Amino acid sequence: MNTSPFPTAPGNDHAVLLLHGLSSSPAELRFLARALVEEGFVTHTPEIRGYSAGTGHVPMEEWVSAAVAEFDALASRHRHVSVCGLSMGATLAAAVAQQRPTARALLLLSITLSYDGWAIPWYRFLLDYVYYTPLRSRYRYREHEPYGLRNEALRSKIARVMQRGEISEVGPASIGVPALHEAGRLTSSVRKKLKSISTDCLIIHAIDDETSSPHNARYVMANVGASFLRTIWLDDSYHMITSDNEREVVARECALFMRESAAASASCDNPTPVVSRALARRLRQLAAVARKA
Secondary structure, three states: OOOOOOOOOOOOOEEEEEEOOOOOOHHHHHHHHHHHHHOOOEEEOOOOOOOOOOOOOOOHHHHHHHHHHHHHHHHOOOOEEEEEEEOHHHHHHHHHHHHOOOOOEEEEEOOOOOOOOOOOOHHHHHHHHHOOOHHHHOOEEEOOOOOOOOOHHHHHHHHHHHHOOOOEOOEOOEEEHHHHHHHHHHHHHHHHHHHHOOOEEEEEEEOOOOOOOHHHHHHHHHHOOOOOEEEEEEOOOOOOOOOOOOHHHHHHHHHHHHHHHHHHHHHHHOOOOOOOHHHHHHHHHHHHHHHHO
16 A cells, blocks of 8 residues: 655655654654655655554565565656655665665664663563464554653643554554564664665664664664765654654755755766755765765
């Protein structure tokens, strides 16, 4: 099932494949999608069978194949295609970049390679064993406060939705054990292949992320194969950075990074690219840093 409920800007040459979090919906990325469209990008936020809420259960290999197919569809229509994911969606985005090195940029928002944040219950690791028991089809891990949000007003609103057992704009009220098991398999696969990712990479992570600690971002920084890598730390958000206090910062930095990546690519093809003075100065700074590395 493929849906893109947000407006796009047809005719532009840079598309962004947006991947939401585990067992959630495109609503998580509504603000970011709209902001990127306003910046001139085409956005597509699909539902992935077996990964998105209410779409059944399939092995994680099928999640990756479906996401790659979405990428290929965009690549057939647009010159540049970047991949952006939130939470486990960032891990899925990395898996896409591993298979599609032609991706223009890889944007990893609150990447989750391990559920190790300060709000994760101590018994979380036991769910790995529950999968191998009859309970796997009945037990669901329930989300709880702070629901990935530092913003107290929005958190209060989300809490009411979660108490009704519904899917909110920051994710589902609960996640099934089979989905968590497949997510663990996905993270293991991505960890092993990070060195193979050469795509320009942006990492944005909150220093107080309660779901996936900053260790997740640091691990990617130390192991990804990208030569153009930028990391941005947020200090006024929790896990759901596309909805929390610094969502405007996240959108702005994503747009800026993709523009810089595309401009750098164009400068390789065109010896006299036409760019703004500010962007040209920024590109020279990046080139100088790359030479020193």
